[in-house]
Each structure stands twice: as structure tokens, then as C-alpha cells.
Amino acid sequence: xxxxxxSAAAFAALSMTAVNAQAATLxxxxxxxxxxxxxxxxxxxxxxxxxxxVWAGIDVDFCRAVAAAVLGDGEKVNxxxxxxxxxxxxxxxxxxxxxxxxxxxxxSRDADLKLTFLPVNYYDGQGFMISKELGVNSAKDLDGAxxxxxxxxxxxxxxxxYFRTNGIxxxxxxxxxxxxxxTNYLGGRCDVFTTDASGLASTRxxxxxxxxxxxxxxxISKEPLGGAVRHGDDQWADIGKWVVNALIAAEELGVTQGxxxxxxxxxxxxxxxxxxxGTEGDFGSMIGLDNQWALRAIEAVGNYGEIFDRNIxxxxxxxxxxxxxxxxxxxxxxxxxxxx
Amino acid sequence: MSSxxxxxxxxxxxxxxxxxxxxxxxxxxxxxxxxIIALVALFAFFAFMIRNAVYNLEAIGKGFxxxxxxxxxxxxxxxxxxxxxxxxxxxxxxQVGILNTLLVAFAGIVLATVLGFILGVLRLSKNWLTNKIxxxxxEYVRNVPVLLHILLVHGIMxxxxxxxxxxxxxxxxGFLTNRGLFMPKPIPEPLLWAVIALFxxxxxxxxxxxxxxxxxxxxxxxxxxVFWISVFAIIILPVLAYFLxxxxxxxxxxxxxxxxxxxxxxxxxxxxxxxxxLSFYTAAFIAEIVRAGILAVSHGQTxxxxxxxxxxxxxxxxxxxxxxxxxxxxxxxxxxxxITKNSSLAIAIGYMDxxxxxxxISLNQTGREMECMIIVMALYLLFSLLIxxxxxxxxxxxxxxxx
Numbered sequence: 001x002x003x004x005x006x007s008a009a010a011f012a013a014l015s016m017t018a019v020n021a022q023a024a025t026l027x028x029x030x031x032x033x034x035x036x037x038x039x040x041x042x043x044x045x046x047x048x049x050x051x052x053x054v055w056a057g058i059d060v061d062f063c064r065a066v067a068a069a070v071l072g073d074g075e076k077v078n079x080x081x082x083x084x085x086x087x088x089x090x091x092x093x094x095x096x097x098x099x100x101x102x103x104x105x106x107x108s109r110d111a112d113l114k115l116t117f118l119p120v121n122y123y124d125g126q127g128f129m130i131s132k133e134l135g136v137n138s139a140k141d142l143d144g145a146x147x148x149x150x151x152x153x154x155x156x157x158x159x160x161x162y163f164r165t166n167g168i169x170x171x172x173x174x175x176x177x178x179x180x181x182x183t184n185y186l187g188g189r190c191d192v193f194t195t196d197a198s199g200l201a202s203t204r205x206x207x208x209x210x211x212x213x214x215x216x217x218x219x220i221s222k223e224p225l226g227g228a229v230r231h232g233d234d235q236w237a238d239i240g241k242w243v244v245n246a247l248i249a250a251e252e253l254g255v256t257q258g259x260x261x262x263x264x265x266x267x268x269x270x271x272x273x274x275x276x277x278g279t280e281g282d283f284g285s286m287i288g289l290d291n292q293w294a295l296r297a298i299e300a301v302g303n304y305g306e307i308f309d310r311n312i313x314x315x316x317x318x319x320x321x322x323x324x325x326x327x328x329x330x331x332x333x334x335x336x337x338x339x340x
Numbered sequence: 341m342s343s344x345x346x347x348x349x350x351x352x353x354x355x356x357x358x359x360x361x362x363x364x365x366x367x368x369x370x371x372x373x374x375x376i377i378a379l380v381a382l383f384a385f386f387a388f389m390i391r392n393a394v395y396n397l398e399a400i401g402k403g404f405x406x407x408x409x410x411x412x413x414x415x416x417x418x419x420x421x422x423x424x425x426x427x428x429x430x431x432x433x434x435q436v437g438i439l440n441t442l443l444v445a446f447a448g449i450v451l452a453t454v455l456g457f458i459l460g461v462l463r464l465s466k467n468w469l470t471n472k473i474x475x476x477x478x479e480y481v482r483n484v485p486v487l488l489h490i491l492l493v494h495g496i497m498x499x500x501x502x503x504x505x506x507x508x509x510x511x512x513x514g515f516l517t518n519r520g521l522f523m524p525k526p527i528p529e530p531l532l533w534a535v536i537a538l539f540x541x542x543x544x545x546x547x548x549x550x551x552x553x554x555x556x557x558x559x560x561x562x563x564x565x566v567f568w569i570s571v572f573a574i575i576i577l578p579v580l581a582y583f584l585x586x587x588x589x590x591x592x593x594x595x596x597x598x599x600x601x602x603x604x605x606x607x608x609x610x611x612x613x614x615x616x617x618l619s620f621y622t623a624a625f626i627a628e629i630v631r632a633g634i635l636a637v638s639h640g641q642t643x644x645x646x647x648x649x650x651x652x653x654x655x656x657x658x659x660x661x662x663x664x665x666x667x668x669x670x671x672x673x674x675x676x677x678x679i680t681k682n683s684s685l686a687i688a689i690g691y692m693d694x695x696x697x698x699x700x701i702s703l704n705q706t707g708r709e710m711e712c713m714i715i716v717m718a719l720y721l722l723f724s725l726l727i728x729x730x731x732x733x734x735x736x737x738x739x740x741x742x743x
Contacts, residue, residue, distance in 0.1 A: 084704070085704045112402075161414070172415075232399070
């Protein structure tokens, strides 16, 4: 009797493997009433808390847009700051629902790390920043330099490849966070700081004397930055994908944060806008939401152009041009798949 | 068995209950039962955890494999004691990390022990000032987390030392900068092997001479100056030979070229910061252990020894230290383990130890969290067990032999 009781207990314990990775993320988020969004520990313009502790930046706005589409309120986001190293573990373990963290889409991350990437929300490339007084004008002149580099990033691998193929030597100085890189760079531990060019511009903008530093002309890699979700929940991936597409399409169609509410009231002449605003068709229910999903996202954060200009555009301290990130009609490569 | 209405059935149930309560009330059987339950619960818990991990890894489609270790690592490492470049495998990166961990752990253990013994003795000093300085140092250092010490030393090195262009010239031999201490690198010539051979021979001679001298002392009471003869054989003789053979080493001096010093060797600020911070921190604990050990030897022992006419130095060496060591060594071992394990904080300042290589960059670039963490934990376990084994062996050796 004793024995059978014990084995029954052991069996009960073994069969209690209740964790289910396939659970619908949408239901979890709705039940929680809050979106857990994985962001960086602080890169101005992309994701950083401002002086009042409110998160702001491009990545943050995409988080808010998803929250607005799913929960109806762009403020219902719990930001999960991560380093380059912890981000995928946090997402894959279920601690975060969606990731917007200056993350380059690569094949191994997609296939091996089991992520599903959302459409690119910033086309970037790796650059080098160096103090002007060193008089260097090209990355090819960096022989023997000490270079600060964030560990666990694609930039780390690009750097090794670039210097190897060009036969230049360097001393890597590994750092964990952008802030640490800044301290080491300004303290002179390294001559050069390398990361995505947008990150360099953002870091430089926070310096006391930004003009003392230049970003070298060489861009040594392609860094398509985009959001990501876990493999295995296609509905949730679709929501992320179409929120990003909707914000990009909104700019193309001329829907702004201010005009969205008006345009969403009744169907107009342009069917593309009608489908986006939910006055025509039944697109929301295809992804498990109502038809005003895109309207709410645009109302919360504005269209892609507004997000760009507000956070990193030419009028901000970071001062980045649209460049590759202009709409395809304006010479860029932003090209949202149509909502139809 | 059904709870039948028959008389037979009910008696059987009562008797069963009796057996169970009898078993439970028996002290010895109860303890066996409780142990079995505890063991089964423990196994069930681990089985649950492992099953859960395997299940979840499978659910997201990630297999469990160590094949990635043979793929190129694709990243560079600044401090490498063996040849390594970005085309080397993750395995090689791990080996670089292992050597870096062992280097800082070993250097840390040596410095912490020396500092700890000095501080421990100072702490017992009758001189008020010395005593209090040691006291304040120990209390400050051991009550601030070691991570902060590491960041502090690193911060001081990076921010207060000059850049390479205005390096502090240490007698034309070394250059101190915020990128580390650049020093000439020895390049051996063939004749150097003769000096090294002489040095090894010196060590062997010293070991043999020591046991011989001990034997002679036991038999005849004659005492040889073992220490000085050993010093002569191990250090002075090879040094003399080195100069007689015309210094068979070429020194490659570091030279300022472009951004940095080229050539020579460099001790990076990351290593220095980690090494000093770990040593200073652990030395404070060792100092207290040493103080406790010395205080544990009652003063009567010293007095008795002096009364027998044994000089002060020999009293210390033959009476006090051997007894103090018995108290000091066991807790000292755990301090050595602490240094080794705390060296994983290297990651905070970018020192490339095993946590930063295989447990950091490799883990992140391959996404093999489980495998990498298992490797890193197994390695720390291995290092710790080896240190424990050595210290246990040493502890046995110095144990009081009772007759």
C-alpha cells in the first residue's frame, strides 16, 4: 500500500508539466491587460526613459502601437529593458511578448534562435565613431586602434570580419551596454566606438560636445532592424507584422495621428484608407482583433513618418535623415505590404 | 480491497491500519519511511525540472547538442594566452577563456594570501596606529560588495591614467596608460634553456636536501640552514648563470605607433582591475582568518617554548605557525574558492574569462543557452573541486599528528 501510494505521488508530480509554450500570446496579453515589450536598456531615440521616467523612442512607439491595437490603450505597456545578450532569452522564455530592440534580422536568429521577425522598422548599417582630434577620415586607417564593442551583437561579428578581410589589426574592448561603451569611449579606453550608425548618432547626441566626434563614412554591414516574436504563434506574429505595416502604410496614404479619428468615422473615397481604418472589409477579425486595430495604433503614436520625426528626425538632437528609411515613393526602401 | 460488509473484510482493514500505525510509531522505521519519501520527492522534483526543460526546448524546436563547439567563433578576444583569431572554433574560445580565468584566479590567490597574512599580522600589532589602519581597511573593504571594488579600480585605471600618447614612462622599460601597462617582451635564445634547466635542478636539489637535512636533524640534532641553501640553489645560482651566459634573452620593447603601443607585452586594465579588486577584497577576509588562527594558539605555548630556551624566530616557526595553520587552512580554502568563483564578475568590465567567452559571447551568438551554461557550471565546479582537493591534501599534511 505504502509503495503504491508513493509511486502514485511520483507519477502525479511527473505529469504536472503544465507549461505550454504553444499558448496563444494574444489571450495571455488580453488576460494580463498589459503588453510586455522587450526593449533596450537605453538608446536615446530608440528606447530610453526620459527625465520623468517615461519611455520614449521609435521602438517604444511600436510597442505602444501594438498595445493600442490589442488592448485599446498605448499606455498599457510594461517595458522590459534587456542587454544585447539577454534579449532573446527574455523573449523566448515568455517574459516578454514582443521585442523591439534595435535588433538585426539574420537567418540564424530567425531559424536557429526560433524568432519570427516583423517587417523592418529601421534600415541601418554598422559605422564607426571617433574623436576628431585623432584626424582619421576612413575606417581603413584604424590599424591598431582599440575599439569598444557591445558583446552579443551582430556588430561584433561584422567587426571581426571587416578587419580580417582588410588585413587590419585592432584591440576589441568588449562592453555590455551602450552606457558602458560611452564611459569607456569618453574615458579614452578605446579610440573608436562601433555600433549601428543610428546608435552612434544617438550616443553622440548625448555627449557634452557632440561636434568633437565624427562618424566615419564607411558603413560595413547591412543591419535591418525589426521587431520579433517567438516561433510558434502565427496569429501573434501576424498582429505584430500588420501593426508595423499599418504604420508604414498610414504615412504612404497620408493618414496622420491628427486625422485618423476623422478618417475612421465613415468610409471615404479611397478604399486603401478605408481598409486601413476599418470602415471597409473585415481585416481585424482575421488577426483576432476588431476592425479599428490600425486606427487605434495610429491614434496612439502617429504614422511612421511622425514617429521618425518625433524621435530621431532632423529636428531632434539625434538628427538622422530619412535616407533608406524614406517611403519607396520618396527614394527610400520602406515598402509596406498592402492591407487587402 | 473493497470495504465489504463481511466481518472478515473489516478486520483485515483494521489490521492493515494497525500495521501502518505500528510502522509509523516505530522510530527507526519512521525515519526510513521519511527518508524514502524525501528521496522520491527530490527525484520527482528533478525529473520534473529536466522534463520541463526538455519539453519546452522541443516545443520551440531547439535541440540539445554540443556540435556548435566546432563551428568558427567569428569574434575576437583581446587577451589571449594561446593563439586564437576570429576563425578559431568556439572550443578554442572556451580554452582562451579557461586560461584567462585560471590566470586571474591564480594571481588573485597569490596576492590575496600575501596581503591577507600581512594585514592579519598588522591587525594584531601592538602599535595603535598600525592596528587601527589595518582594522579600518578590513572593515571597509569586506563590507563593500566586490563588484563595486572591481568597477572602482577599473574606473580609476581608465579615467585617471593618461592615454597612450602621454604614457607614464617607467624607467624606459614600461609604459603605464589607461590601456594597460606595456612592457618589454622576453624572446628567449637557445642558451636560456641552460638557465631554466639549472633552475629546475635547483628545485629538485632543494627538495632532496630538505628531506635529507630533516633526517640528519632527527638523528643527530644538527641543524642545516635549509632555507638559505635552497634560496642559493633555486634563485642565486640560475641568476648568476644567466649573467655569465651573457643574458640569453632579447627584449622586444613596446613602441608607440599610431593609436597604441605595438610589440612588447601588455597587462590590460581589465585584468589589473579584476586582479587587484579580487585580491584586496579577499585579503580582508584572509586577514581575519589569519588573526583568528594566531589568536587560537594560546599564549602559554609561546611562553613554554621560550622557557625551554627556543629562540623567538624558531618559536614562531615551530610552535605558533604550525598550530595556527591548522585553524587557518580550512577557511582559507573557501576564500580561494571564492576568488575563483568571483572572477566571473569579470564580465562587468569586459575581461574575457569563461563567463564572457563561452558563457557570454558564444552563448549569445549561437543561442545555445542550456549547453553553454552547463559547460560553464561544469568548469567552475571542476576548478573548485581541484582547489578543494589540493587544500584538503595540504590540510591533511599539516594536521596535528597525535602520538
